[in-house]
Amino acid sequence: MELMITKLLGFVLVLTRMSAFFLVAPVFSWKTIPVRVKVAIVLLLSVFFSAAVPSAVHSEQTSSLEAILLISAEALYGFALGLIVVLIFSAVKLSGRIIERQMGLAMAQTLDPLTGERVQPLGVIIELIFILLFLSANGHHLFLLIMSRSYETFPAGSIPTIPLLVGGTVKAGSTMLIACLRLAAPMLAAFLLLLVVLAVFARVMPDMNILFISMPLRVGLGLLMMGIFLPFINQFVAEFSDLIGKLLPL
Numbered sequence: 001m002e003l004m005i006t007k008l009l010g011f012v013l014v015l016t017r018m019s020a021f022f023l024v025a026p027v028f029s030w031k032t033i034p035v036r037v038k039v040a041i042v043l044l045l046s047v048f049f050s051a052a053v054p055s056a057v058h059s060e061q062t063s064s065l066e067a068i069l070l071i072s073a074e075a076l077y078g079f080a081l082g083l084i085v086v087l088i089f090s091a092v093k094l095s096g097r098i099i100e101r102q103m104g105l106a107m108a109q110t111l112d113p114l115t116g117e118r119v120q121p122l123g124v125i126i127e128l129i130f131i132l133l134f135l136s137a138n139g140h141h142l143f144l145l146i147m148s149r150s151y152e153t154f155p156a157g158s159i160p161t162i163p164l165l166v167g168g169t170v171k172a173g174s175t176m177l178i179a180c181l182r183l184a185a186p187m188l189a190a191f192l193l194l195l196v197v198l199a200v201f202a203r204v205m206p207d208m209n210i211l212f213i214s215m216p217l218r219v220g221l222g223l224l225m226m227g228i229f230l231p232f233i234n235q236f237v238a239e240f241s242d243l244i245g246k247l248l249p250l
Contacts, residue, residue, distance in 0.1 A: 009067055013074045013156040014053070015046040018147065020078025025143060026089040027131070029082075045147070053151035073159050080165040081150060081248060085143070087172040088243050091179035092130045092236065096123030098184040102191045103222035104215055122226070129230060133237050142241055146248060172247050179243075183236065187225050194221055 019042050022028040028038060100120045110121045134140075154160045194217060202210045 010156055011050045013070055014050040016071050016074040017078040018042050018046045020075045021082045024079060024082035025085055070157055077160040080169060084168055084172040084247055087176045088240060091176045093123050093127045095180040095183040096126040099187045099222060103218050130233050133234050137237055168247050175243055175247060186229060190221055190225050
């Protein structure tokens, strides 16, 4: 009986980390995926990993308080892994929002079919293209690799290092900002050049309505640069995997 309780506790620990990770992880956390499908995926993966990975729960005399602390640690570790992945994944969407503000489309909103939130249309388009490229490159297998490596570093029932989790999350946030600015840098340079040209025209021809002319020019320049920029998103898919491997506390 005690051995069965120990095995059941190990399964609950695996299930807790899996549930916490996929609760916030990209793709799997979207509202478009039915809850029953999410639950079935998490249960199936938990059964597989509980049988395949080692467990640090060896004591058959684990108290209720110790079990609660172990489950809390597993939930914290799973949330931290998912948050780091989400932060890096959001770099593309955030760069799209920066571009939209430069184009003057900050007030334009549409319904995001993935999350059900009100967002800007250009950011949704960029995010959908990135997701399609990510899934076409079998990027969803990366999430399974993350969980597999996490159990190699911190087996189920072990206490993860809190400073390591905090450091990885902070580095992921700074990496997201750097990546989104780097992705939007060509657009920002083009809009800066446009502002310089408009300033020159404003000095040469004071009677020209610069505000009336600048709006269609900014939108047209943004769409033109987006057509040039989109093929380079595929390079960020490979870079995304490298960043995950460097920042995750594995």
